[in-house]
């Protein structure tokens with residue numbers, strides 16, 4: 001009797017502590033608590049890219065994401081733009097700049113530009129952009145304020161299991177292990 005009452009008290013105390021910690025966390029950082037995808041706590045430097053492309057500079061002309069990231073069938077990947085997409089403007093725009101001369105070399109050799117990947121999910125995890133876009137999740141929720149980025153770095157923790165699960169729970173999406181871990 002005493003033992004089970006004691007362990008119940010302990011459990012209640014542990015739950016109270018958990019709620020308290022949670023509330024303190026919210027008071028300490030309202031923004032973090034409300035975010036569907038937390039920012040990475042430490043900065044992840046942007047990789048050096050073959051061409052210093054800037055989202056900030058280009059999105060200032062209101063180019064839609066889909067002009068360059070087309071999300072072709074089956075919808076898993078967003079994909080990177082064809083060099084020809086860049087050349088629609090850069091055949092004439094800033095063509096004397098060294099970075100654009102280098103862009104021209106890729107275009108004339110028909111080689112894809114070897115962009116260095118920033119966000120990567122562990123291989124073998126079930127992932128697709130399409131289901132998320134269909135559910136109305138915005139690019140910025142998972143990738144941060146892209147239109148303000150001169151260089152692209154991994155600003156959010158979206159590739160961690162914690163962030164996947166946390167958002168699935170917040171949105172009542174499926175959260176059983178086999179949603180993301182297929183056998």
Ligand code: HEC
Pocket residue numbers: 065069076077078079080119120121122127129132133137138139140141142143158159
């Ligand atoms: C629910 C979160 C989420 C949303 C919403 C999202 N992404 Fe992603 N994105 C990811 C994850 C996770 C990866 C890494 C996936 C991988 O390793 O294949 C990724 C990878 C990428 C990549 C590189 C790999 C690829 O798919 O070609 C690009 C480009 C990209 N995202 C662009 C976008 C754009 C543009 C949007 C909005 C139209 C968007 N993402 C919306 C989570 C998201």
Ligand code: HEC
Pocket residue numbers: 051052053054057058061063068081085086087088089090093094097098099100103
């Ligand atoms: C809709 C037109 C358009 C498209 C498409 C476009 N750009 Fe640009 N880009 C511009 C303009 C305009 C500037 C600013 C030029 C200036 O300031 O002289 C620019 C500037 C740049 C610069 C900086 C040049 C410098 O040294 O000042 C780079 C690098 C660049 N673009 C790369 C790219 C790449 C790579 C792509 C394809 C992924 C691309 N651009 C697609 C219009 C475009």
Ligand code: HEC
Pocket residue numbers: 049053054055058059063064065066067068069080081115116117118119120139140143146147151152
């Ligand atoms: C003019 C073409 C262009 C447009 C428009 C554009 N992007 Fe990109 N995006 C690129 C290029 C080129 C790269 C690869 C270089 C880099 O990472 O900066 C890239 C990389 C990315 C990545 C990193 C993918 C990875 O994991 O390696 C994300 C995320 C992304 N873009 C999101 C967006 C979002 C969101 C928008 C719209 C708000 C957008 N992009 C609009 C050309 C574009």
Ligand code: HEC
Pocket residue numbers: 036037121125126127128131132135137141142158159160163164165167168171173174179180
């Ligand atoms: C910002 C919120 C958010 C994040 C972050 C997120 N998801 Fe989702 N995910 C959703 C929503 C919402 C759906 C759609 C649920 C529906 O249509 O019933 C979904 C659907 C899915 C599906 C399709 C499930 C099915 O079979 O219908 C898979 C697989 C998935 N997510 C995997 C992941 C993985 C892996 C990650 C992390 C790398 C992730 N998600 C991150 C919100 C998110």
Ligand code: HEC
Pocket residue numbers: 121122125159160161164165168174175176177178179180181
């Ligand atoms: C919404 C998607 C999602 C769900 C649901 C999910 N996971 Fe994961 N899991 C991931 C992602 C993404 C990673 C890779 C994390 C990383 O790279 O840091 C991962 C990694 C793991 C790992 C370690 C890495 C490895 O070797 O695969 C284990 C173990 C694991 N998950 C077990 C589980 C169990 C058990 C459940 C059910 C209670 C579960 N996961 C539910 C997305 C998910």
